[in-house]
């Protein structure tokens with residue numbers, strides 16, 4: 001499994017060009033694809049808890065293309081996130097809200113399956129793995145001064161992914177994005193051992209299991225899969 005993906009890798013995996021945050025059952029799929037970006041300038045307050053197992057994902061603002069075109073006074077960050085379109089249909093927010101509520105109140109057996117990607121920079125993406133949409137709040141946010149959707153997603157247990165995949169996803173989720181961005185810039189998108197730009201992984205210099213930090217820039221480096229593997233052999 002690749003730790004660092006290009007945009008084309010993501011397109012190859014999902015079979016469509018992801019442009020927006022919420023993609024519900026795209027191309028007839030049975031799951032939803034969410035795109036998160038948590039950098040300093042990112043538009044939404046998405047984030048993982050410390051365990052990396054629980055993701056809080058914010059809903060979508062009103063559409064600049066549709067809503068602001070009709071009313072130039074509307075400021076997307078100043079108005080409540082919409083549950084309905086003007087025609088009265090559910091927005092993406094509304095559809096996910098219903099999916100989460102239906103699961104919570106046992107009107108459906110399984111939670112909505114969600115695949116999450118994180119955009120680190122326009123051509124550096126990270127696969128966050130598979131989640132269940134388990135809860136939602138539509139609440140007034142004091143920080144934002146408006147009502148926003150807050151979706152709660154749980155990383156899927158080992159019954160839905162292989163143990164190796166689960167471990168890789170856990171590993172990947174542990175390093176904060178801001179650290180990944182800085183390491184990527186510092187190591188110039190190349191393996192620090194051989195300069196390869198293929199199949200790169202974020203590596204803990206002192207392993208996480210031996211107390212190495214995930215949030216200290218000095219303890220994280222880029223390695224190609226070959227050097228990543230040869231290193232883990234040595235440690236064992």
Ligand SMILES: [Zn+2]
Nearest residue numbers: 191194224227
């Ligand atoms: Zn290498």
